Structures are given as structure tokens and as C-alpha cells.
Amino acid sequence: MTPRPHSREWYAALARDLGGYRHPWTRVLDGPDPELIYDLLLTTHLTPQTRVLEAGCGHGPDAARFGDQAARWAAYDHVPELLALARQHAPQADFHDWNGKGAVPPALRGPFDLIVSRRGPTGIIRHLPEVAAPQARFLYVGPRLTVPQVQDRLAAVGWTVLGQWQISVQARVPTREDWATRCAWMEEPERLSEWDAQATAAGLPYREERLVVLAGASG
Known part of the structure; x- marks a missing residue:
């Protein structure tokens, strides 16, 4: 049986x-x-003195790509199979098994100058006051034009949105199977019928969307 999208078993299968x-x-x-x-x-925010904490690091592509530009790159994920790959791809980084809930592990308490989240987890926002250095920044990118919990959680911990960017790029998928896979990933089963109504010989056009947020502690 296919694992439920975004379950631990599903990530392990990826x-x-x-x-x-x-x-x-x-x-x-x-x-x-x-x-x-x-x-x-x-x-822009990386320097040889920057201490980075990455939420939801997956298999470690950002740690491998950007980690040598920082003083420290610490990261966490909750899927052991992904963490094993991350340690192979970025042996200079510091990886930990955590799901962003409950108490922050001692090794991840920082302080950090830059806290980043590329793959969507927002739980780290609740812990920003605990892990962030003075003048730290939080950088996030999510898979939709609006992700209300980001702004809500930032406000709850007293952090201010310094910049926000909504990006929408024309894209297409070539097959119905690709579209079905994307609908499952995005947890949007109601959009599956768009293929039958709108697909052409070139596939189905859609918009690839992202929300980017940069925030800092208020005051």
C-alpha cells in the first residue's frame, strides 16, 4: 500500500x-x-561568521551547497533515512533528528544568526526566541502564495516580517500521472479533474507558486 503523503513512511520511501x-x-x-x-x-545573509540553523533539511542539498559559506551549519529533520543521506552529502554540517516539536535539543539551541526553512516546516518559528542570536533573521519559502501560519506564528513570538515575496511562474506537467502525483504531494485531490478539463497535447498548464518571507525580532 502506498504510504500517506507526508507521513514518515512516505518520506522514507522518497x-x-x-x-x-x-x-x-x-x-x-x-x-x-x-x-x-x-x-x-x-x-546575501551568509558570511564566514554566520551561524545557520536549517529546519527540515531533507537530504541536505542546502547544507552541501551553502554550508561552506557559514561558520556553522546545523540542521534537523525527523526522517532518519533523509538524515543519513544528508550526512553523506554535507559531512561538514551538523545534523540532528528532531521534528520541530517539544523541547529544542541542546545542540540546536544556538544561538544562531540565520534560521532557514526551505521545505515548508513552520514549527521552528515558535522556538525563534530560544535559538536566535540578537539581530538574527528568519528566512522561509513555502509552496503556496499564502501560508497564514507563518505570519501568525511570527507575530505570536514578536517577530516582524521585513520582506515578503509572492512568486508565480507558468509551468506544465506532461502527463496525467505527473499531475496526479503533484496533486497527492500538494494534498489537493480536488484538482485532479483539471487534467481532463484543461490538458492539451503539451500537457496541463498550471502555476508554480512560492511564498518567501524574511523576518527579524521586533525592537
């Missing part, structure tokens, strides 16, 4: 079958990657 936290469908973008703004903001 690690086993795809070699990491990767989208298991084919897509074609008709514009720039919608996460380029996140990449730019991340590199």
Missing part, C-alpha cells in the same frame, strides 16, 4: 526511491525557478 526529498513528478517551467529569490536572500 529517500529510498529518489535518493532524497525530491518532487517525484516531471514539470517544465516557462520562467525562472520561483525559489531564486530565496537563494539570493540566503546567500
